[in-house]
Amino acid sequence: MKKFDILITDHIAEEGIEILEKAESVNYEIRAGISNADLKHILGNYDAVITRSGTTVDADLLENTGKLKIIGRAGVGLDNVDIETASKKGLIVMNAPTGNTYAAVELTMGMILAACRKIPAANSSVKAGEWNRKKFMGIQLLDKTLGIVGIGRIGGNVVTRCKAFGMKVLAYDPYVKQSCAENLGVTLCNSLDEVLSQADVITLHTPLTEETKGMIAKPQFDMMKDGAVFVNCARGGLVDEDALYEAVKSGKLFSAATDVFSYEPPKGMKLLELDNIFVTPHIGANTHEGQKGVAVIICEQIVNALEGRSYANAVNIPYMKSLLPEELQRYFELARSMGRLASQFITGRPEEIRFTMVGKRFEEDFGERTFDSPFNYQPFTIAALKGFLEVVLEDSVSFINSPYLAKDRNINIMEAKNDHYDKYNDLLVLTVKTNDGKETTIGGTLFAENIGKILFIDNYTLDLEASGNYIYFRNNDRPGIVGKVATLLGENNINIANFGLARVGSKGSEAISFVLVDDKVSSEVVKKISNLEDIIEAKYIRI
Structure with missing residues (x-):
């Protein structure tokens, strides 16, 4: 049996190690505390690496990845991992977002209570005699307004607990649906400023990205209510700590609490001087249950991935095709085929790709949205994007890196969901805009026995199977042209399996044809078709 090699660069709970011990397919090595300089020399010797916050997986470290396939983070935060570089290298990045959820939630509640009631300071005072x-003198939570930034897994659980204290909740999260906020019983605000200006207690629960870095600075503290309480158990880089210091020192804020810092440990940081700023050493995940949870989850998922089984929590893969219902897997393949067709059909350089899902079967979101990520798309959009790019980039494009490759090429990706499209109720629509100002729109759906078909290209109505070898040609609609093409194919020993023809308007207008053939067609044959009278263009297209 082939053995996979796994390197562990930070301490993880013994329960995770036990999973690796029992897996016959893996060997593992623990090098907790290894420096990046030393790690860089050996990283490529392993199939997977398991880290926590002690290892910075940056572009330099990933320069030579060798046989590395997976980067696993035993925890939820991934600001120490360069996801974009990893994705461009074709590496799977996965985390364990659910393992320490409740540990982080409960610390947040503890910090809110500590800041409102000054519990740590009172404890120290009594112990000092x-x-x-x-x-x-403190602040009670009953009837106060909580302002929460981010209502994902952790934020949503904080909301539930704060409502149990009798708090009203205002939330800001541009990546969450209104229905989610309604289910939590919170008011979803249109702007961050709206939340900050009305809340009595403010807590952050967002990832650290280029978009969110420094999102709470002096202007934001200035707009907060006098005497507000501010809590950050998310990421240190979200907050300008000098501005936080001034807001608390000046009395603008009643108090603040933070578990995280822009650099850790925060030696010499001014905010440590204030008695009403309460701090902890980044212990949000530090419960026995939380550490066990993240270790078990990441080790199980890495073993599953290496052994070719289904796995979850890959942050740079917004879906697992195998987890989609069978019918939607067929739509996934159809989307990829539509992307391939569009790439070979268009002329000019692509500037914008729009993908629209039509009908009730696409109402569900099949991937979790994240801040500032190319993976803000559904799996069908990703499939179409990969199909579009792989025609030119071939094996260098994957479902992991296709959004990044599109971004590198300045292709704007747009996604939408509609209830209906023209006369269709269940449909995928791909539109590509090119630098010559032209737009090409392709529509497809599933028919009986889950066969994917192309229904239209622009204004031409078709009935094409979304797979196979096709000769496409556009011509002036005159008698005899189809016969000439068929004769030419026969002379070159090319068998026709099917023939689809469409035109817009009356006789004499332009028509397009897709000829399904059994084998690949040479460029010489395509050129001969192009040279026939009244043929405007001809191409060989493999879907």
């Missing part, structure tokens, strides 16, 4: 009750 003091008894100054007036010094620790």
Whole structure:
């Protein structure tokens, strides 16, 4: 049996190690605390690497990845992993977002209570022999307004607990549906400013990205209510810590609490000087249950992935095709075929790709949205994008890196969902805009026995199977042209399997044809077709 090699660069719970021990297909090595300089020399010798926050997986480290296939983070935060570089290298990046959810939620609640009631300071005071009750006058949560930024897995659980304290909740999250906010019983605001200006207690639960870095700075603190409480158990880089210091020192804020810092440990940081800023050393995930959870999840998923089984939590793969219902897997393949067809059909350089899903079967979201990520798309869009790019880029494009490759080529990707499209109720529509100002629109759906078919290209109505070898030609609609093409193919020993023809308007207008043939067609034959009278253009297209 082939053995996969796994390197562990940070300490993880023993329960995770036990999973690797039991897996007959893997060997593992623990090098906790290894420096990036040393790690860079050996990283390519392993099929997978398991890290926590102690290892920075940056572009330099990933320069020579060798046989590396997977980067696994035993935890939820991935700001120490260069996901874009990893994706361009074709590496799967996965985390364990659910393993320490409740640990992070409960710490947040503890920090909110600590900041509102000054519990840590009161504890220290009593232990120092003091008894100054007036010094620790606090704020109760009942009937106060919570302002929460980000209502994903952790934020949503914080909302539930704060509502149990009798709080009203305002939320800002541009990546969540209104229905999600309604289910949580919160008011979803249109802007961050709206939340910050009305909340009595503010808590952050967003990832750290280029978009969110420094999102809370002096202007944001200035717009907060006088006497507000500010809590950050998400990521340190979200907050300008000098501005936080000034907001608390000036009395603008009643107090603040933070578990995270822009650099850790935060030696010499000014905010550590203030008695009403309460801090902890990045312990959001530090419960026995939380550490066990993330270790078990990441080790199980890495073993599954290496052994070719279904796995979850790949942050740079927004879906697992195998987890889609069978019918939607067929739509996934249809989307890829439509992408291939579009790439070979268009002229000019692509500037914009729009993918529209029509009908109720596409109402569900099949991937979690993240800030500032090319993976803000559904699997069908990704499939179409890969199909479009692989015609030219071949093996260098994958489902992982296709959004990044499109981004590198300045192709704008758009996605939409509609209830209906013209006369169709269940449909995939791909539109490609090129630098010559032209737009090409292709529509497809599934027919009986889940056969994918192309229904139209622009204004031409068709009935094409979305696979196979095709000769496409556009011609002036005059008698005899189809016969000439068929004769030429016969003379070159090319068998015709099917023939699709469409025109817009009356006799004499332009027509297009797709001839399904059994084998690949040489460029010489295509050129002969192009040279026939009244043929405007001809191409060989493999879908």
